[in-house]
Amino acid sequence: MKNIATVFRKEFYRVVSDKRLIFTTILLPGLAIYLMYSFLGGAIGNEFEDIQSHEMIVYVGNVPDDFSDYLDTLDLNVIYTDYVASEHDEILDLILIGEVDLLLRFPTTFDSDIDGGILSDVLTYYNPGEKYSEFSYGVYMTELNTYRQSVAYDRYGEAFYVFTTDINNDEHIIIDEDKAIGQGFAMLLPMLIIMFLFSGAMSIGPDSIAGEKERGTIATLLVTPVKRSEIAIGKVLSLSVISLFSASSSFVGIILSLPKLLQGAGEEISMNIYSMGDFVMLFTVLLATVLVIVGIISIISAYAKTIKEASMLILPFYFLSIVMGMSTMFSGEAHSNIFIYLVPLYNSINIIISILTFEVVATQYILTIVSSLVYVVIFIIILNRLFESEKIMFSK
Amino acid sequence: MQTLEVKNIVKTFKLSKKQQKLEKTKEKLKVAVNDLSFTAYPGEIFGLLGPNGAGKTTCLRAISTLIKPDSGDIIVGGSSVVKDSMDVRGKIGFLTSELKLEDHFTPSYLFTYFGKLHGIDEELIEERKTVLFSRFGIDNFREVKVGDLSTGMKQKASIAISLVHNPEFVIFDEPTNGLDVLTARSVTDYLVELKNEGKTVILSTHILSVVDKLCDKVGIIINGKMKICDTLENVKKSHPSNDLEEIFFDLIEEDELGGNA
Numbered sequence: 001m002k003n004i005a006t007v008f009r010k011e012f013y014r015v016v017s018d019k020r021l022i023f024t025t026i027l028l029p030g031l032a033i034y035l036m037y038s039f040l041g042g043a044i045g046n047e048f049e050d051i052q053s054h055e056m057i058v059y060v061g062n063v064p065d066d067f068s069d070y071l072d073t074l075d076l077n078v079i080y081t082d083y084v085a086s087e088h089d090e091i092l093d094l095i096l097i098g099e100v101d102l103l104l105r106f107p108t109t110f111d112s113d114i115d116g117g118i119l120s121d122v123l124t125y126y127n128p129g130e131k132y133s134e135f136s137y138g139v140y141m142t143e144l145n146t147y148r149q150s151v152a153y154d155r156y157g158e159a160f161y162v163f164t165t166d167i168n169n170d171e172h173i174i175i176d177e178d179k180a181i182g183q184g185f186a187m188l189l190p191m192l193i194i195m196f197l198f199s200g201a202m203s204i205g206p207d208s209i210a211g212e213k214e215r216g217t218i219a220t221l222l223v224t225p226v227k228r229s230e231i232a233i234g235k236v237l238s239l240s241v242i243s244l245f246s247a248s249s250s251f252v253g254i255i256l257s258l259p260k261l262l263q264g265a266g267e268e269i270s271m272n273i274y275s276m277g278d279f280v281m282l283f284t285v286l287l288a289t290v291l292v293i294v295g296i297i298s299i300i301s302a303y304a305k306t307i308k309e310a311s312m313l314i315l316p317f318y319f320l321s322i323v324m325g326m327s328t329m330f331s332g333e334a335h336s337n338i339f340i341y342l343v344p345l346y347n348s349i350n351i352i353i354s355i356l357t358f359e360v361v362a363t364q365y366i367l368t369i370v371s372s373l374v375y376v377v378i379f380i381i382i383l384n385r386l387f388e389s390e391k392i393m394f395s396k
Numbered sequence: 397m398q399t400l401e402v403k404n405i406v407k408t409f410k411l412s413k414k415q416q417k418l419e420k421t422k423e424k425l426k427v428a429v430n431d432l433s434f435t436a437y438p439g440e441i442f443g444l445l446g447p448n449g450a451g452k453t454t455c456l457r458a459i460s461t462l463i464k465p466d467s468g469d470i471i472v473g474g475s476s477v478v479k480d481s482m483d484v485r486g487k488i489g490f491l492t493s494e495l496k497l498e499d500h501f502t503p504s505y506l507f508t509y510f511g512k513l514h515g516i517d518e519e520l521i522e523e524r525k526t527v528l529f530s531r532f533g534i535d536n537f538r539e540v541k542v543g544d545l546s547t548g549m550k551q552k553a554s555i556a557i558s559l560v561h562n563p564e565f566v567i568f569d570e571p572t573n574g575l576d577v578l579t580a581r582s583v584t585d586y587l588v589e590l591k592n593e594g595k596t597v598i599l600s601t602h603i604l605s606v607v608d609k610l611c612d613k614v615g616i617i618i619n620g621k622m623k624i625c626d627t628l629e630n631v632k633k634s635h636p637s638n639d640l641e642e643i644f645f646d647l648i649e650e651d652e653l654g655g656n657a
């Protein structure tokens with residue numbers, strides 16, 4: 001136990017006493033994610049704002065007075081120009097190059113057609129390849145639909161509607177808002193958490209074991225009267241703690257950047273919906289998961305001859321973990337099959353979803369924690385064997 | 397009994413195709429150490445001599461428990477390297493160029509770290525640190541990262557760290573490599589001190605003059621086999637020249653004429 005603590009402290013000190021490693025392993029992941037997501041959110045927000053603040057240039061022809069009056073009440077940011085038939089082709093060219101956003105033409109006989117019950121065709125011209133034009137088209141189509149309904153109502157009265165929906169139904173939307181937000185987290189976070197934990201462990205695991213083999217320092221450790229299993233446990237524990245720091249940094253980065261990322265959508269999302277109990281459960285799952293991940297990475301690193309080889313061999317496992325995370329991303333629902341909770345990492349992803357959506361089943365949670373710990377013990381036994389194998393430890 | 401007994405150890409390695417080409421052989425196995433035996437006693441320095449690739453390092457690695465012999469055993473102060481490797485590791489101080497120190501740490505930190513792994517309490521570690529660091533002139537760079545040290549400084553730090561637990565058995569492979577004359581002398585003097593304290597010392601070296609000056613017993617290994625093993629005096633007497641270098645070259649020549657048999 002004492003030796004485990006000694007190895008743990010030294011491995012931990014190795015990282016925290018190295019400014020470069022602190023920056024690259026602990027600060028950089030969070031900072032990079034924060035900047036990247038904030039930039040992305042900022043870009044989306046700017047685009048949205050840009051379109052909103054754009055002054056639409058719309059050519060109009062024969063607009064009926066009542067529709068014109070209605071448009072005036074809407075306070076749209078628009079400049080109207082009267083349509084002249086002789087300039088038709090020029091206007092279309094201007095729409096094509098994005099100088100004009102929309103041409104809206106009512107037939108000259110529009111009012112008489114409406115009065116006479118004749119189907120009248122309103123013409124619109126726009127360019128879906130231009131963002132302002134597409135936006136203007138959307139705005140005017142909405143208003144034309146409103147106008148169409150008002151004209152139809154004038155003609156047919158209430159009979160026009162045939163039936164209505166939910167005019168007086170206040171309970172129309174039944175939603176548990178916390179759960180809806182939780183569902184959002186459940187779709188986004190499990191994959192990111194596994195990715196963060198894996199990439200954190202990947203950044204230091206190969207150096208700690210394969211690197212020591214490559215540099216010849218592992219032999220110095222192996223001639224001390226310390227059990228190989230104590231070396232294995234000490235290394236796995238310290239790598240796990242550092243990986244957790246690294247993953248926490250990424251997690252903080254994403255939480256801080258969420259408001260900026262979602263500003264365009266105008267949604268408000270907060271982790272406040274979860275209780276302390278939920279966070280404790282989440283933390284225990286993360287701890288069990290990081291131990292499994294570090295166990296896998298340590299075994300590969302002990303097997304590999306060099307850091308480079310270890311990094312290459314770890315990649316397929318990293319991709320596999322991302323695929324596992326992505327497989328649940330679209331459903332945002334945890335599996336109910338109990339055997340799923342015996343599959344390493346996949347069990348963690350599913351139980352994280354359960355926690356985030358407030359649907360934890362006790363047996364599934366316990367199975368995840370216990371099976372993960374059993375895998376960690378198996379990994380440490382394998383690691384111990386690898387440390388004992390002269391072929392593995394001293395192969396060149 | 398604080399003796400170190402190497403009993404008929406055999407160690408073979410599989411040769412890769414690349415190694416087969418280098419060794420110009422079609423054999424898939426190389427016998428690195430072939431039925432090697434010798435005993436080193438407390439209060440004496442046992443010199444292990446042999447050309448490159450003779451099997452000296454393999455033998456030392458087996459003593460240090462880094463590798464296991466295919467057959468035979470090594471008994472270190474009553475503990476078997478095969479059955480009680482942990483006990484053996486606690487009794488030996490092993491130095492070889494194969495054992496490196498981590499660049500990121502200072503000699504002082506590593507001395508304490510390895511002291512703890514040997515189960516020594518911190519107070520004693522500090523005492524040993526003061527004595528050994530001053531003895532090998534490490535005080536000036538005790539807080540400098542190993543990565544920033546010269547080869548000689550690294551070697552000094554390695555020597556001190558290998559002795560942190562005051563081992564009964566000291567096994568040094570080319571300990572004066574990379575050291576200036578003064579420090580080399582302080583190391584050889586220290587080996588004599590250890591011997592006088594009743595420690596069992598095994599010294600592997602290429603430098604015949606060092607063997608001549610320091611060793612009480614000599615074993616010459618050629619092609620994995622112990623060609624001669626006796627007191628330095630008897631070894632010298634066995635040859636008309638009474639010169640260790642002549643004996644060494646004669647044994648190599650003899651081995652080559654005998655077709656490495």
